[in-house]
Amino acid sequence: MNMSDTPLLKVKDLSKFYGSRIGCQNVSFELWPGEVLAIVGESGSGKTTLLNCLATRLAPSAGSVEYRMRDGQFRDLYRLNEAERRFLMRTDWGFVHQNPADGLRMTVSAGANVGERLMAIGDRHYGNIRATATDWLGRVEIASDRIDDQPRAFSGGMRQRLQIARNLVTNPRLVFMDEPTGGLDVSVQARLLDLLRGLVSDLGLAAIVVTHDLAVARLLSHRMMVMKDGHIVETGLTDRVLDDPQAPYTQLLVSSILQV
């Protein structure tokens, strides 16, 4: 069987309630290898709740999320044992936070931030780890003479690039990103987006990107889901959703921006 004809992730009727409030409700979709899915909507629409439920950072109230492990078997993410969950978190997945401080260790060097993920999967050879870390810093356009500096000394854009290197160094198959360009200056955003676009396509990564910025969705994603009040109101090919939006809420979102 050709694996690219099999989804990587199968989400069925996923819901999360905060007491009587809806976080997200009845979300179903499948994600294939190499596919980038953007989840868009304004703040409070449930994007991050959904992302956290998918990434097992938050327990859903109902529904199922199945992931195809490297052995080809689908496993219910909420029935994994601790070792399997650790493997996903440390190796097979990445999670890029909006605020780099949430995804980095701010008081260890840039090189160690990248090397740490390698050590977690059993690499013990200092020279190899440093060489791989240097290579990855280069790929995210951080000069090699900054390898021993702490991210505290980095600009926002550099921190975010470091966070990306830290996540990608283990060759994950799936990366979750929560507003990866949020909080950055526009010019810095453009550079980061371009870098992400290149990395995601070169590595053939599957990714789920939460963003309220439709230009980010346009540039990075193949497919889009539009969320409002915890529900998916529209889904489809990214350029189709943006150029010929069908749902009233999507039309409102698209018309509220200058041009994407």
Add this chain to the structure above:
Amino acid sequence: MPTPLVVSDVAKSFTMHLRDGIRLPVVANVSFSIKAGECAVLGGPSGAGKSSILKMVYGNYAVDQGQIIVPYGDRLVDLASADPRTVLGVRRDMIGYVSQFLRTVPRVSALDVVAEPLVARGIDRTEARDKAAALLAGLNLPERLWSLPPATFSGGEQQRVNIARGFITDHPILLLDEPTASLDAKNREVVVSMIRSKKEAGIAMLGIFHDEDVREAVADRIIDVTAFAVQGEAA
């Protein structure tokens, strides 16, 4: 060989939810097919729905009704109802598109913009760039521009990047939305001869050309879009 493109009974309207949900009918009963090596041209006044038809064939606009059938691998795909993954696969392997305007991506050079469709099909980057360079040279785009992102290019320069990008692959179907609109006479001639070569190579083309000379030179057949106007329904 199956017909490369069959459009049958397609209808399209826009519902403007922000304007009290008014419905803007564009076209209905759109039916035509295009043979390999044929260049059909959509004719009709501005606003008749020519670009909308091209965009539906590319999967960029939703289709209200009808079918758009393209052979893909050993099956036939209906683009009007295909899922996003299938549409992306059909675009990668079957349909090239030269849009009216180039959508630029920051920091990507003109050469890479042109080479990208080949790279996406697994062709080696160096080889793809060589082919891109040959096309840009043929279209007289000054070599000093090749390494720059096209965002700052003139309309005609951007259009030539767009044309090179659309023509670089050997997609069996090519959609052309006014590819010569902002070109001078010399470059229009280049595009006309590029279209002729595509015909000889058996490519099925569907285009929009406002320039009468170009249309005369390339069209095998005019499809009159006013025939698809929606009857008895005020916009």
